[in-house]
Amino acid sequence: MNISKDKIHELIYESNRILLTTHENPDGDGLGSQIAMYNYINSLNKNCRIINISQISDNFQFLNEDQQFETFNHDHLDWIEQVDLTIVFDIGHSKRVGELKNYIFKDKISISIDHHPMKDNEPFTYSWVDVNAPATGLMIWELLTMGDIVKPIDKLSAMGLYTALVTDTGSFKYSNTTSQSHIMASHLINSGVQPQEITKNVFESRKLLHIKLLGDALNGLEFKIDNSVAWVKLTQAHFKNRNASSKDIEGIADFIRSIENVEIAFTLIENEDRSIRVSFRSQGKYIINDIAKEFGGGGHIYAAGAKVDSMPIIELENKIINLIEKKVKVN
Ligand SMILES: [Mn+2]
Incomplete structure (x- = not known):
């Protein structure tokens, strides 16, 4: 009530x-x-x-x-x-x-x-x-x-x-x-x-480790649909390589959204228990919390997320890209 x-x-x-x-x-x-x-x-x-x-x-x-x-x-x-x-x-x-x-x-x-x-x-x-x-x-x-x-x-x-x-x-x-x-x-x-x-x-109190992980993430930056969709994924292999944990990084979806021409940004972060933390950010042209809901999450229309427990990261990535492609092509 x-x-x-x-x-x-x-x-x-x-x-x-x-x-x-x-x-x-x-x-x-x-x-x-x-x-x-x-x-x-x-x-x-x-x-x-x-x-x-x-x-x-x-x-x-x-x-x-x-x-x-x-x-x-x-x-x-x-x-x-x-x-x-x-x-x-x-x-x-x-x-x-x-x-x-x-x-x-x-x-x-x-x-x-x-x-x-x-x-x-x-x-x-x-x-x-x-x-x-x-x-x-x-x-x-x-x-x-x-x-x-x-x-x-x-x-x-x-x-x-x-x-x-x-x-x-x-x-x-x-x-x-x-x-x-x-x-x-x-x-x-x-x-x-x-x-x-x-x-x-x-x-402005970022840990050096955070910046190094951000560097790793940006090295793997991928784009689709005339660079209007951008994303990164960080797996446990990345974190182990830096002696870090998946908790050591957050907020990169906001950073990726700031790239010129990017309308939708998302990140896939693999946690220690193999669940995957997904964050979506939109510049305002496309609603993205409906996509988060598809995976059991939610949030605001332009900033949303989900935690996915049992899906390989590549499969999740492909599913998300398919949903985004549908949305962007309709418009
Ligand atoms: Mn809030």
Whole structure:
């Protein structure tokens, strides 16, 4: 059931123990939304914890000075047992909470706050979904300010929300950037955010290993349909060769989309368990989340992905290219 911001405030007010969580391999949007909500709920003297299925990556540690972000383990189960309310951020699909799904939905109240299209048959009690929001962080900003954008918010929350915003708008470069995004940025800067500090942490702290893997990926860059479709694949052989793991690389689909004339970019990354992580990016001429859905994934119309468990990488590559060719030729 879709609910209003007022109803969300009411549910928070009525709860004592509140769990905040987001998707596996959390990004700046999920984490930034969480820290802002965490500070707000703590200011109400509630018992609140952030527990995620994956660790927070190094480039977001600046939001974690007091170790507010916890990684789920079975010692948390006693605490989770007594939770009154779970808020799930930026999830896309409930399965992306991983093992936590066994503990947070059954007989419990949960709210999904998200800007991804909602799947059918999701286990949330309530949801607030706004697919027009460029980031979940923008929704949290609306929820916390309730229209009062003169009064500053606390600096760490502002930093979290600014991180969410720049992560999901590609630093105000993507087509989802709105005038509201800039109004939000203005308010957050007035609340103490130094944009350069966030940029440095989030985007300009790349590990040398990441750059080397990016080099490997770009060496294998392939094109189709007058160079309008570009993609790369990285297999376990590539990662072993660099003594790296598939977690050491991300965000290359955005990079490939930036090539002149490329309309659709995608990447195929083979994980250690042989599953394949696929990311799709479109420049805006073609919708690509329908292709992600074909493989059990989803996402936004121009930025989507899937995790494919049992298909050889070459077969998956061919299937994706066929689907893209159909789409591009029709247009
Ligand atoms: Mn997001």
